[in-house]
Amino acid sequence: xxxxxEPKQILRPVSSLWITFTFLLAFTLNFIPWDNxxxxxxxxxxxxxxxYWCIHQPGRIGVGIAFLVGIIMDIADANxxxxxxxxxxxxxxxxxxxxxxxxxxxxxxxxxxxxxxLLLAQLTMVITRMLGGGPFIGLGYFVSSITGALxxxxxxxxxxxxxxQSVKAKYEATNAS
Numbered sequence: 001x002x003x004x005x006e007p008k009q010i011l012r013p014v015s016s017l018w019i020t021f022t023f024l025l026a027f028t029l030n031f032i033p034w035d036n037x038x039x040x041x042x043x044x045x046x047x048x049x050x051x052y053w054c055i056h057q058p059g060r061i062g063v064g065i066a067f068l069v070g071i072i073m074d075i076a077d078a079n080x081x082x083x084x085x086x087x088x089x090x091x092x093x094x095x096x097x098x099x100x101x102x103x104x105x106x107x108x109x110x111x112x113x114x115x116x117x118l119l120l121a122q123l124t125m126v127i128t129r130m131l132g133g134g135p136f137i138g139l140g141y142f143v144s145s146i147t148g149a150l151x152x153x154x155x156x157x158x159x160x161x162x163x164x165q166s167v168k169a170k171y172e173a174t175n176a177s
Contacts, residue, residue, distance in 0.1 A: 011160060012162075014056075022159060023069065030045050040144065041143060043151060044144065047088060047091055048148050051092075051117050052156065054066070055096075056099075065092075066085075069088055073088075084125065101113075110152060111153060115148070
């Protein structure tokens with residue numbers, strides 16, 4: 001069976017509590033004081049979540065949530081005010097526009113889309129910082145986008161875990177009728 005024809009599992013609806021919990025966890029991961037050698041490889045977990053939820057739940061997570069989350073990140077990170085907000089809004093909009101195209105692909109191909117979107121977020125932040133008079137950070141800043149793309153399939157599986165119906169429950173449901 002070709003890759004594009006592989007069967008998809010029907011997922012249960014996502015609870016708002018699960019979405020909120022994932023954002024709280026992503027904030028926690030973003031704010032952990034990592035070692036300077038590790039921080040280069042640390043992906044922007046908030047951007048990854050925004051991309052994921054904008055693709056999978058476009059009616060619930062969109063540009064407004066991206067702006068709000070970006071303002072919170074700007075305040076907490078003490079960076080140029082508005083750089084995260086602008087980057088997250090741009091990424092949320094593009095992810096929302098590409099969502100149907102992205103969902104047609106395998107997780108490996110979705111990782112390539114996630115890489116482009118994460119690079120777009122970082123490029124937006126760098127340009128915003130440079131327009132404010134800051135220096136160019138360097139190309140090492142963009143390494144974390146590659147790490148985020150490598151983690152994309154793991155993130156997708158973890159975020160869909162509460163939505164999957166267990167095999168036992170599926171078996172019992174088919175035998176009950």
